[in-house]
Amino acid sequence: MEKYSPQSIEKKWQSKWLDENVYKTEMDEKRPKYYALEMFPYPSGNLHMGHVRNYSIGDVLARFKTMEGYNVLHPMGFDSFGMPAENAAIKHGVKPSDWTYSNIDNMKRQQREMGLSYDWDREVLTCRQDYYRWTQWIFQLFYKKGLAYKKKAYVNWCDTCGTVLANEQVEDGKCWRCDSEVVKKDLSQWFLKITDYADELLKDLDKLQGWPERVRIMQENWIGRSEGLEFELEVPALGEKIAAYTTRPDTVYGITFLALAAEHPLVEKICEANPEKAEAIRDFVKEAQNQSDIERTSSESEKKGIGTGVYAVNPFNGNEAEIWVTNYVLADYGTGAVIGVPSEDQRDWMFATKYNLKKIITLQPKDRELKLEEMTEAYVDKAGILVNSAEFNGMDIKSAMQGIMDKAEKEGFGKRRVNYRLRDWLISRQRYWGAPIPVIYCDDCGEVLVPEDQLPVQLPEDVKFEQGSVSPLAQSEAFVNCTCPKCGKPARRETDTMDTFICSSWYYLRYTDPHNDKMPFDKEKVNYWAPVDQYIGGIEHAILHLLYSRFFTKVLRDAGMLSFDEPFKRLLTQGMVLKDGSKMSKSKGNVVSPEEIIGKYGADTARLFILFAAPVDRDLDWSDEGVEGSFRFLKRVWRIIEIFENQIKAGADEYDIKALTPEEKELRHVLHVTLKKVTDDLGERFNFNTAISTIMELVNAFYKFQNNDKLNPGLAREVSVNLIKMLAPFVPHITEELWAELGFEGSVHQQKWPKYDEAATQKDEVEIVLQINGKVRDRIMIPANISKEEMEQAAKDNQRVQELTEGKTIVKMICVPKKLVNIVVK
């Protein structure tokens, strides 16, 4: 055998796998299916270590499940619409498509150099017509079901990106992509009605037991369900009613004012009703709207308001409550109007104190009596007895709540209501490089869908890209001008494209039937392969992509296109790859390039290190010395096979196990313990790091025989064959090479995963620990299967135990079979 040289071995096998198309997958009803999926990347140009980690995890799983006998679907593609391509066009004058496709070519080459077992025939590119045609088709499906609609609203706008953003894409009041401040704009935009599914999206989180709990909790918080009462307050001066929502109906007798959002639709009418204050109110509204999103939504910022001199009537007791226009009430949550109950809500307390508004106590704790003049803050505990609340006086909170809501419903001015924090998904983007929204506007017919046989609405090629200008699509006369499909008159196309998160909300379904040109996917195929059995990706998608995909799956299910409720059965959120304790980034200069590492040590070493260095779901600090260690291990594997090459080839698959020496029996024991542990770690627990460390122990045990040329050939063969098979999912090239080198037929990756011999994992003799009062005092070897009494006797017979218990009374003895005897003495 020659020296281990990853560069030549890896190239050789990669082209062989590619030429022979060994990772091609077809439906097969005879075998159980397994769908392993890594989140597809954005084609930024190069793979980074996060990708390497993601794909290494997925590849081990796909290869392991294949060896276990599953029919494994393991596809890859590119989330290839999006801003960076357009920015490249603006900056360097390259076409977004050219930029994108050349990046894809480069990244695919890098993926191939990693030795990943993808079925490339199923590749999905979201920017290709054969894909976005169906993205548009699905949009139209949503439209026909009333789940896509256009409305005017105060939306999040990023000036740098020149487009609107979804709520989920605003982080701390800043754009998720470019970090610039987000402002509010009043625009007419397309939305998807995800709120229709809020309840199911929340409820079905219970079905996702294979997801990390924290992701489920994050989604739960994001959806933010609350129950309460919505009721109407009359405003005699306007001849109107204002609806308010509260989760504390028990406090309604304490209302002393009504707070409105600055954007509340009745604000202008209130100004008209009270001309004296109109100007001041309008100024206040303007000021509030000029505040940035961060200022307005921070809990630290000052709560301001202006009294309008117009009053609303509390329907419960007829009391008047002045209407205040404020900067803190959100226009798009609840009704945009909030009751002010100073004594039982801390924010209302501060607001009322600041503006000298009345406070009424309507809730008294059981153990003390509250007095307004002694109180310095609101009483917010949800415990006590109602006072000042008419017929509800003396009730506890729970019954008062029900009674008050019953009253509102009976008298017809209010209703129980569930509210969600989740808002509808704003999907229009004023950008070029995305799937055009397939809608036409006609002066006579209004909004008209582009007929299905005219899909896709294609992106025009002859457009200009300029910094800061309006969308290139809106400037393209040839694109905008069209005829109305209904009446044939001149009409205009929608020039907005879809949020790229739409494209990635269904790609995992397309993989099951990627070449279908009649439908997005065939029902039978999608139901065979999907849902995804194991999804692997970064935690950054905990809400965005994972919530949207769940929504899409449910809508497509309701449309009869598939028959499951959730797209991803199990989810694994991998940790980040760090260097020197912080995230790799160009600005910090701590980037380690996968290409360099693969060039120097080979893909097998890179994969092995990244899987060995830390548990998959934890952050991993990159270590150059650690990589050396992984490389060293592979060289050790290579050499030990080389040392025993002759025995392995001479050995038989069936041999006389009874003839083994005690040392050889021990090696065989280690082998089968390793098999058991590795199988368990890969299949049940995703403990790749400990699976590898166990294999290292096996190799260490094998090395004990390195100078022993009398090692039983059958055993040498058994150990080597199983060692190679166990390593195969992790390091596919070196194992394939060793497999061939030893003269075995076919690919190691098409072998059956080895079974362990239960008998060999047991031992005749075990070492147990002798404890006195819980402290280890000695260790002895005893037969594995002796009785409790025999164990106790063996412990008592032990010389050290006798020395240390001399003159003391044995109170108790605890025996744990095969582990320990604890003697409690006084």
Place this chain on the structure above:
RNA sequence: GCCGAAGUGGCGGAAUUGGCAGACGCAGCAGACUCAAAAUCUGCCGUGGUAGCCCCACGUGCCGGUUCGAGUCCGGCCUUCGGCACCA
């Protein structure tokens, strides 16, 4: 502020059901091979006492508890990281 996760040698980490704390790897030290170095192989490697071993004490963020026995369970803190944050 609310919710969640984590805290173990010089470092990454292991300990699956409450049962030998520190597997495996990195770094370090020593030896073998070598003219020498690299590579490789072997051994040592938590702290302190004793200074060779044996042995003893201490030790999993801190304080307390349950238990024959706690890194693991319970109560109370501290620190770090992540998510949400005027949601009425």
